Amino acid sequence: DWWNAEDIADFWKKWNIPVHTWCKRHIYKPLIKDCGVSKTKASFIVFLISAFFHEYLISVPLRMFRMWSFIAMLVQVPMTLLVQYMRYGTRYGNIAMWISLILLQPIAIMLYLQDYYYRDYVQHN
Numbered sequence: 354d355w356w357n358a359e360d361i362a363d364f365w366k367k368w369n370i371p372v373h374t375w376c377k378r379h380i381y382k383p384l385i386k387d388c389g390v391s392k393t394k395a396s397f398i399v400f401l402i403s404a405f406f407h408e409y410l411i412s413v414p415l416r417m418f419r420m421w422s423f424i425a426m427l428v429q430v431p432m433t434l435l436v437q438y439m440r441y442g443t444r445y446g447n448i449a450m451w452i453s454l455i456l457l458q459p460i461a462i463m464l465y466l467q468d469y470y471y472r473d474y475v476q477h478n
Contacts (some may be wrong), residue, residue: 360446425461
């Protein structure tokens with residue numbers, strides 16, 4: 354149940370299980386075993402790669418590179434650390450996860466929409 358995730362990190366594990374499993378098997382574990390990277394750094398690297406591909410999958414079809422999706426995902430890293438620091442129970446982590454879903458991601462989408470509209474309609478008129 355991704356909607357009951359205890360924090361943002363838990364949400365990303367539950368949201369897309371096949372992608373999470375693939376990233377863990379092919380990126381996370383090799384970074385730890387073969388490269389000697391710490392678990393925290395390996396998690397951050399996997400998250401950076403995921404953020405890159407989220408941006409790529411939005412930028413290519415829209416034919417514009419704006420970094421909104423990448424930034425929205427990276428904002429979740431300090432947000433996750435803050436919630437883990439403040440954790441008094443699972444409620445705060447779940448609230449942070451919903452704030453991320455309700456605010457961060459839609460704001461990024463609206464910024465793409467604004468840039469797309471400006472590029473294709475305002476500049477041509």
